[in-house]
Amino acid sequence: MTSSSDGDGRSPATENPVLARIEAQLRKGNYLRGDDRPLPRILEEDAAEVSRLQMDLEEITSLMKRFYDEGRKALGDPVKIDDTFEVTVREDRGILACPFRDHFPAPKAIITAVNLKTGKILRFTVLGWHLIHAHGFFQGKESPFRIEPSDLKDFFE
Ligand SMILES: [Zn+2]
Numbered sequence: 347m348t349s350s351s352d353g354d355g356r357s358p359a360t361e362n363p364v365l366a367r368i369e370a371q372l373r374k375g376n377y378l379r380g381d382d383r384p385l386p387r388i389l390e391e392d393a394a395e396v397s398r399l400q401m402d403l404e405e406i407t408s409l410m411k412r413f414y415d416e417g418r419k420a421l422g423d424p425v426k427i428d429d430t431f432e433v434t435v436r437e438d439r440g441i442l443a444c445p446f447r448d449h450f451p452a453p454k455a456i457i458t459a460v461n462l463k464t465g466k467i468l469r470f471t472v473l474g475w476h477l478i479h480a481h482g483f484f485q486g487k488e489s490p491f492r493i494e495p496s497d498l499k500d501f502f503e
Pocket residue numbers: 444445446447448449450476477480481
């Protein structure tokens with residue numbers, strides 16, 4: 347039921363109807379708070395930043411996944427990982443559906459990791475992890491769980 351977009355660039359918003367629908371979902375869910383850029387531009391700009399910083403997102407997101415997997419076993423207690431990180435997972439009941447509609451069911455969990463060597467802190471949700479890992483989406487500029495690519499890189503250095 348995509349209507350009338352003639353692809354003339356009439357609107358500055360997202361033209362790809364699939365992305366436009368996802369974007370509407372993201373705005374409703376507060377993932378784009380304070381960010382008026384169309385979704386494709388947000389994705390592009392963050393991807394450019396990731397490559398400018400020469401980040402290995404595969405490696406980084408697989409570590410984040412480990413933080414969750416190993417942290418949750420401790421049921422809220424902090425866990426040491428690789429002698430470098432201390433991870434605490436706070437898990438609530440319930441599941442969040444990925445707004446990109448790929449049927450990823452994200453447990454409601456907040457992961458707080460401290461890099462014991464630098465004192466830096468990284469805080470993310472399982473859905474936030476998935477959004478970066480699967481969609482290259484770091485959330486909008488003022489979203490509560492926005493992660494700047496540069497902060498992510500710094501944390502793991
Ligand atoms: Zn997804």
